[in-house]
Amino acid sequence: xxxxxxxxxxxxxxxxxxxxxxxxxxxxxxxxxxxxxxxxxxxxxxxxxxxxxxxxxxxxxxxxxxxxxxxxxxxxxxxxxxxxxxxxxxxxxxxxxxxxxxxxxxxxxxxxxxxxxxxxxxxxxxxxxxxxxxxxxxxxxxxxxxxxxxxxxxxxxxxxxxxxxxxxxxxxxxxxxxxxxxxxxxxxxxxxxxxxxxxxxxxxxxxxxxxxxxxxxxxxxxxxxxxxxxxxxxxxxxxxxxxxxxxxxxxxxxxxxxxxxxxxxxxxxxxxxxxxxxxxxxxxxxxxxxxx
Amino acid sequence: xxxxxxxxxxxxxxxxxxxxxxxxxxxxxxxxxxxxxxxxxxxxxxxxxxxxxxxxxxxxxxxxxxxxxxxxxxxxxxxxxxxxxxxxxxxxxxxxxxxxxxxxxxxxxxxxxxxxxxxxxxxxxxxxxxxxxxxxxxxxxxxxxxxxxxxxxxxxxxxxxxxxxxxxxxxxxxxxxxxxxxxxxxxxxxxxxxxxxxxxxxxxxxxxxxxxxxxxxxxxxxxxxxxxxxxxxxxxxxxxxxxxxxxxxxxxxxxxxxxxxxxxxxxxxxxxxxxxxxxxxxxxxxxxxxxxxxxxxxxxxxxxxxxxxx
Amino acid sequence: xxxxxxxxxxxxxxxxxxxxxxxxxxxxxxxxxxxxxxxxxxxxxxxxxxxxxxxxxxxxxxxxxxxxxxxxxxxxxxxxxxxxxxxxxxxxxxxxxxxxxxxxxxxxxxxxxxxxxxxxxxxxxxxxxxxxxxxxxxxxxxxxxxxxxxxxxxxxxxxxxxxxxxxxxxxxxxxxxxxxxxxxxxxxxxxxxxxxxxxxxxxxxxxxxxxxxxxxxxxxxxxxxxxxxxxxxxxxxxxxxxxxxxxxxxxxxxxxxxxxxxxxxxxxxxxxxxxxxxxxxxxxxxxxxxxxxxxxxxxxxxxxxxxxxxxxxxxxxxxxxxxxxxxxxx
Numbered sequence: 001x002x003x004x005x006x007x008x009x010x011x012x013x014x015x016x017x018x019x020x021x022x023x024x025x026x027x028x029x030x031x032x033x034x035x036x037x038x039x040x041x042x043x044x045x046x047x048x049x050x051x052x053x054x055x056x057x058x059x060x061x062x063x064x065x066x067x068x069x070x071x072x073x074x075x076x077x078x079x080x081x082x083x084x085x086x087x088x089x090x091x092x093x094x095x096x097x098x099x100x101x102x103x104x105x106x107x108x109x110x111x112x113x114x115x116x117x118x119x120x121x122x123x124x125x126x127x128x129x130x131x132x133x134x135x136x137x138x139x140x141x142x143x144x145x146x147x148x149x150x151x152x153x154x155x156x157x158x159x160x161x162x163x164x165x166x167x168x169x170x171x172x173x174x175x176x177x178x179x180x181x182x183x184x185x186x187x188x189x190x191x192x193x194x195x196x197x198x199x200x201x202x203x204x205x206x207x208x209x210x211x212x213x214x215x216x217x218x219x220x221x222x223x224x225x226x227x228x229x230x231x232x233x234x235x236x237x238x239x240x241x242x243x244x245x246x247x248x249x250x251x252x253x254x255x256x257x258x259x260x261x262x263x264x265x266x267x268x269x270x271x272x273x274x275x276x277x278x279x280x281x282x283x284x285x286x287x288x289x290x291x292x
Numbered sequence: 293x294x295x296x297x298x299x300x301x302x303x304x305x306x307x308x309x310x311x312x313x314x315x316x317x318x319x320x321x322x323x324x325x326x327x328x329x330x331x332x333x334x335x336x337x338x339x340x341x342x343x344x345x346x347x348x349x350x351x352x353x354x355x356x357x358x359x360x361x362x363x364x365x366x367x368x369x370x371x372x373x374x375x376x377x378x379x380x381x382x383x384x385x386x387x388x389x390x391x392x393x394x395x396x397x398x399x400x401x402x403x404x405x406x407x408x409x410x411x412x413x414x415x416x417x418x419x420x421x422x423x424x425x426x427x428x429x430x431x432x433x434x435x436x437x438x439x440x441x442x443x444x445x446x447x448x449x450x451x452x453x454x455x456x457x458x459x460x461x462x463x464x465x466x467x468x469x470x471x472x473x474x475x476x477x478x479x480x481x482x483x484x485x486x487x488x489x490x491x492x493x494x495x496x497x498x499x500x501x502x503x504x505x506x507x508x509x510x511x512x513x514x515x516x517x518x519x520x521x522x523x524x525x526x527x528x529x530x531x532x533x534x535x536x537x538x539x540x541x542x543x544x545x546x547x548x549x550x551x552x553x554x555x556x557x558x559x560x561x562x563x564x565x566x567x568x569x570x571x572x573x574x575x576x577x578x579x580x581x582x583x584x585x586x587x588x589x590x591x592x593x594x595x596x597x598x599x600x601x602x
Numbered sequence: 603x604x605x606x607x608x609x610x611x612x613x614x615x616x617x618x619x620x621x622x623x624x625x626x627x628x629x630x631x632x633x634x635x636x637x638x639x640x641x642x643x644x645x646x647x648x649x650x651x652x653x654x655x656x657x658x659x660x661x662x663x664x665x666x667x668x669x670x671x672x673x674x675x676x677x678x679x680x681x682x683x684x685x686x687x688x689x690x691x692x693x694x695x696x697x698x699x700x701x702x703x704x705x706x707x708x709x710x711x712x713x714x715x716x717x718x719x720x721x722x723x724x725x726x727x728x729x730x731x732x733x734x735x736x737x738x739x740x741x742x743x744x745x746x747x748x749x750x751x752x753x754x755x756x757x758x759x760x761x762x763x764x765x766x767x768x769x770x771x772x773x774x775x776x777x778x779x780x781x782x783x784x785x786x787x788x789x790x791x792x793x794x795x796x797x798x799x800x801x802x803x804x805x806x807x808x809x810x811x812x813x814x815x816x817x818x819x820x821x822x823x824x825x826x827x828x829x830x831x832x833x834x835x836x837x838x839x840x841x842x843x844x845x846x847x848x849x850x851x852x853x854x855x856x857x858x859x860x861x862x863x864x865x866x867x868x869x870x871x872x873x874x875x876x877x878x879x880x881x882x883x884x885x886x887x888x889x890x891x892x893x894x895x896x897x898x899x900x901x902x903x904x905x906x907x908x909x910x911x912x913x914x915x916x917x918x919x920x921x922x923x924x925x926x927x928x929x930x931x932x
Contacts, residue, residue, distance in 0.1 A: 132308045138532040148558040148566045149319045184709040192724040193694045225435040232437045266438045277433040
């Protein structure tokens with residue numbers, strides 16, 4: 001049988017695997033912490049003002065390529081702006097949008113789920129209709145539609161990100177609240193006089209907690225990907241603000257002559273979303289394996 | 293299978309389509325007066341009047357809505373502002389291009405993704421499994437456009453093997469399809485693997501093996517049919533994935549399909565075209581999901597029979 | 603002589619549920635008629651047992667009294683306070699006096715909170731936070747039901763079934779209710795623990811003079827514990843009276859079959875076999891007239907046409923049966 005064939009290898013691999021996996025987790029944590037730190041302190045640690053245009057230093061390559069210098073470690077873009085500084089600022093903006101978006105959609109979704117479970121009837125049906133609606137369009141299309149008809153402002157964009165994924169939270173919160181309300185401790189607590197608010201906050205919400213955190217960590221990379229994709233298309237974060245997606249988008253026009261403009265932010269995005277996914281999986285395994 | 297089940301699902305699907313239509317209509321109303329965006333700010337009062345009269349913009353919202361709806365049902369979705377032709381034909385003319393991409397990408401995705409997932413699950417916890425999973429995680433954690441840009445860098449710039457945009461020759465197909473496939477196959481692989489793992493470790497599989505069936509027979513007769521249900525689920529995701537993927541991929545590679553048209557129309561505020569595309573996509577997805585629900589009901593008798601109050 | 607006062611009065615209580623299984627929105631809803639015009643009273647300090655098979659409506663009755671469900675029609679009076687229309691603070695204040703012990707102690711407790719906190723939580727809800735005092739009260743209450751303070755600090759899953767049930771009991775007691783409703787309090791427990799809990803309940807009743815309402819299908823427990831017994835079948839009370847009257851000499855055919863089915867560990871004792879055939883009909887389509895008539899060995903023509911009322915008999919009990927009224931059954 002297949003197990004036996006590789007029996008010898010299997011034991012060794014498993015042991016090695018454990019160590020290997022730990023290194024990856026450590027690397028992921030380090031990277032993400034670095035991103036957060038950079039994002040937080042961006043204006044302070046950037047060597048240049050990310051908006052400063054220096055036409056005399058356009059399209060300079062990064063330091064490890066011929067012609068590069070330590071002045072602009074990652075080179076400059078077509079307007080002479082320092083890529084490293086822009087990178088820092090982009091990380092800041094992208095992370096900000098992603099964090100806000102994740103939190104908003106988690107709160108929104110969970111609250112709606114609770115409300116639907118508590119009031120049942122028409123309210124619940126209405127929520128289910130909204131979920132159906134959401135499921136009938138890929139979020140990107142929905143976002144594009146909204147952006148088409150309204151001006152693309154930062155506030156609108158954050159609002160959009162705040163809607164991304166709400167239905168997953170809602171569905172879960174609703175399911176949990178429904179089963180808790182119909183039997184068990186919620187009924188018991190209500191029978192000696194607890195108000196619905198108390199029941200939700202004190203009893204149901206803590207039980208949601210674990211899975212909520214897991215959902216949020218799993219959702220976070222998706223939000224980043226959505227935001228960067230939209231910005232890449234030029235429909236997300238608008239200049240003069242910059243984001244990782246923006247940089248790749250603008251850099252693409254110069255990929256022949258100045259590949260670093262697009263590739264450096266692209267690699268950053270890749271590493272960030274990858275590490276976030278890995279960490280998300282790890283958190284999920286620790287907190288709530290039932291979600292596998 | 294319960295006919296009630298089917299009827300309810302169909303009703304729900306119709307309701308959803310109606311909701312999307314209404315949403316599109318509302319958003320147009322909410323976003324401001326189209327008069328300004330079409331005619332510009334310097335239009336003369338007479339021109340504005342004429343425009344409003346022509347499009348019935350002074351009628352109450354209810355009337356406008358009915359008109360919008362009846363037009364939509366008849367296929368009249370207005371004209372593309374940028375092209376001058378009917379929005380519908382604008383979209384339909386590009387549809388085949390997108391479909392080409394999608395079919396091939398889907399085929400490859402299923403092929404590669406599911407077989408990778410199968411292999412990973414069968415060789416669970418061995419090096420084959422780990423490698424596949426590492427590639428898979430990298431694959432679906434990367435935004436589509438990053439994959440595309442990297443591919444362009446490697447194959448168009450460095451190696452100059454493939455054209456970086458446009459369509460026409462078979463070489464033009466390669467990178468867009470690769471881009472879409474990489475991300476989606478990764479997702480499929482992972483999902484198939486976990487679905488198969490769930491099934492493989494079940495007691496009835498061990499029983500089948502103990503009975504003396506060969507591995508292939510076990511997989512074919514017991515494991516796969518039961519894993520089929522979650523795989524059908526993922527087909528539900530897939531349609532959304534591939535549409536979103538097409539939007540980005542076409543934009544990057546200048547592929548003349550609906551995705552690129554959508555982005556372009558959004559940028560230039562060609563509302564009618566946007567409306568058509570959104571409705572088209574929504575209907576497609578609703579129909580797909582409906583079919584999946586029906587297949588579910590057929591595959592898993594637990595779902596369709598006597599379900600108490602969904 | 604002690605004054606006998608009514609503490610709880612249930613009148614004309616009916617309840618129907620509609621089947622959730624939806625068909626088309628335009629199809630008629632189907633109803634399950636769970637309770638059918640129930641009437642009974644409970645005296646202060648009394649222990650009333652409500653017995654019947656699964657589905658007869660006894661748990662539903664308790665839940666309606668506890669406001670977990672609302673009645674379709676009928677009234678419930680607690681010491682002449684009408685319970686069904688209450689709202690707000692008044693509702694909280696009056697309902698404080700009626701507490702409920704759940705059937706499934708594991709389900710009734712929050713798995714993430716130490717049990718002692720769950721015992722004093724009702725105090726917080728009704729009297730505001732005063733953790734020090736409330737904690738002490740909870741601890742002493744737990745001790746009085748035989749659980750130490752250290753056990754109180756544990757989580758539900760760390761305790762045994764019997765211990766959990768004591769926690770639920772303590773939680774129900776902490777508001778010092780006048781009525782305690784126990785729904786199958788021992789059926790989820792191991793047999794060896796059952797008698798412990800039963801004795802505990804008896805002790806509580808003696809010490810505090812609480813009125814008890816027991817819901818169970820365990821006839822021997824009811825006989826042991828309760829002064830009065832009410833027998834339910836398919837949403838109706840078919841016989842009701844003092845336990846010492848009903849058990850030795852059941853009159854209603856259904857009660858007879860139930861009681862005669864209790865095993866007697868003495869092989870020398872012979873009993874007549876009251877064979878009741880068939881199964882309980884579906885509540886969606888209850889039989890006409892007396893709901894027991896299709897299975898009743900002494901059914902008459904009248905029984906399928908009219909619903910017998912609960913009437914007082916000469917020995918003080920009540921029975922709802924035309925045959926009993928006529929004196930056919932002794």
